[in-house]
Amino acid sequence: MTIGGRRRISAITALPIVPVGAIVLAQIPILTSSLNEVLSYPFTAGFFALTWDNYVLRTMIRMVSAYALSVGFALIYGITAGISKRAEQLMIPVLDVLQSIPVLGYLPGVIVLFLSLFRGSIFGQELASIILIFTGMVWAVTFGVYGGVKSIPRDIIEVAHAFGIRRVKYLKDIIFPAIYPPLISGSILAWGGGWYFLVACEYLSFANTVYTLPGVGFYIFKAALDGRIAASIFGLAIMVVLVGVINRFVWHPLMNNAEKYRYESTATPSHRRRQSRLVRLILRKLRIISQDLAKLAEPVLALEHKYYPLVVRFRHTHLLNNIRASWQRYSKPGRIAGTLIGIILVAIVFEILVPPRLPEVVRQFIFRKEIALIPGYAVASVSRLAVGYLIALAWTLAAGILIARSERLFNIFLPIFDIAHSVPALALFPIVLSVVIDYFHGAQIGLEIASIILVLTGMQWYLLFNIIGAVMAIPSDVTEASKCFGLKGFKFVKHVILPSIFPAIILGSIQAWGGGWNATIASEYINVANHTYHVAGLGYLLDISVAAGDTPLVLATIGIMAGIVFLMNRTVWHYSLMRASKYRFEA
């Protein structure tokens, strides 16, 4: 790599500079006034003079602590689940359920626990914030570690046994090297998630109290809430720089270093493309992560398929068939008698075992008016997510295929997207909201649109990056064969590209819906400049119940939300994933 080569700006990259430059020049008066606004904002002044480094430092300490906790948890949990067949059967489904709970779903529990433990001190608040960030990071890392252990080839395990490598030495020489690459992939995803929720984790509101923790995320959100948009964007810029620096100096070197621990090389460099070092690096990252994700899906699916077929293969449920078969062996009076006995047994158990007070509490709870709202709210949230998902899928499919097929577009857009996806969209909500509401003159439809936009930002990157990674991973022999046989344009997309990327679309969709649910909570309810806006949905319900400290309602809402996520994963997505295995190229 010559320095001259890096500095050379090709004509095509220079082209957009002219109009962009003109627009920028035209904005100078606005910019200077914005700058004035940033500097005169009392909050910023303090930000610069006293606490600039402290804000960044505090945020970094929170992120690093949460990450360290995540790695510790992941190593213990992931390795245990990966090694022990018996533990795996329980641990992986549990992990799957915990993962389905949106980050803010953990908020009430965490706050109550840590504030009571530390009597409301700052230390308690800090710990609560760290634990919340942890709940956003830990699942990707843990699944990475588990997948790494599961990916150790059988012959390597046999070699280890044959040469008497055991216990600590086995851990050190076999397990750790195997989990290193997927651990790094998982960590990159985890940090992305961490940044996304940082804003929410530094501005906690529970039981009519707001706990603020000084940091970059807090700054961005506070400024946006105060209507100081320029200051908020300034904070965002600092965060993006921070994300970029950490990627450049931590994750990219670690990722390159991890490559030598792989049993088979995954990302083959496409040496014929003219790409800058940066583009190649981002591309490698996409490929590695998407391939690790695909590999990870296999053991989890196999496990579910084996031990929990009921939910996955709802069409051929052996258990139900067995019950029906044994049921039909009895005569009709026998069946009726059996049913009656069953009902009586259940009633007795209910009467004896359930403490008398509980049904009363449950009844009171069930007949609350909020509970009746849940089904409608669930439908509203799911519809909003579905709309966001369809929009995201449409644009990312078109853009992903176009970009991956064109060297020029690829070189221009990949670095842009890599930066764009690290912008925490949650922080943008107040800004988006004020713009959209202005446009629609405060109509409810404006709020609805702002909410869908935010959900979209929480979903789209997962899809886009999975799609680009998959298009780039189509074996060159296959694309050549298609070209050789004259498959072009739409036919090529239909017969080769779409089927090839189908598994990646499903994996991306699972992540996208996870991200979408998290965004829902933040996007359905907000208080800007003493004015609350909300749209009907589970996120809104969770927000108000959390704010009011209404624990039963919080639990009910989280339960429903996690239930929907879990069911969708187990039915729609995992079923599609199993069908998708047909679309994988053989190694």
Add this chain to the structure above:
Amino acid sequence: MPASVLQIEDISKTFESREHKVKVLEHVSFDVYRHEFLCMVGPSGCGKSTLLRMLDGLEPPTSGCVLFNDEPITEPSPEISMIFQTFALLPWKTVLENVQLGLEAQGISLQERKERAKKYTEAVGLSGFEDAYPRELSGGMKQRVGIARALAVEPEVLLMDEPFSSLDELTAETLRKEVLEIWSAPSRVTNTFIMVTHNVHEAVFMADRILVMSARPGRIVEDIRISLPRPREKYGHSEQFYSYEQRIISRIEQYSAPTPT
């Protein structure tokens, strides 16, 4: 002199990335004649696969040109078809659907597509496996699908990129004979075969003519006509077969040290 189908005129190829330029082919010229079985052998990385891709229009030469029936080749055409080392089958399509790939691109009607695909699936001995998926087939059967797919478009020229090198030796041996049978069958439309290989024995066994290439940048260092009578099974251990092999191997060794670019 028989008519030439392909004329390769002074081709050079340089791959350029931001950091370096790699010259893979240098001043390559030769003709391919109708009804010929031509092999290209050379050390790995000598650009023989790149050369093959230029004959199909998949890769443009940096300089020079390829003429097919006196017309320059600029993009893949149904007249020239190819078999790949890794088979390059689409895993989500059945055998019959894979064979139809090229016909589909040509916009041939479904009815005719199916009939032709059936005919060629049968011709390569895969009757009964029409609805199987590639993953259910052995390596040899997969390559048969590759061959049927290439023949189904009824091309004039068939290109083969190390077609037997990912198969076990017994399977490869059988397939070689079958490919030769297809080539020598008088009724076939497809009668000019060009194969890239690094297996010298295979080349001598199959080819009318062998082009020996040097290490990168690839040049043609020898053009040998193999005048052994066919079928050649019984000559496999003959003095003459051995001397052809020795001659080619010593040529490859002589030119295998990469020359500085």
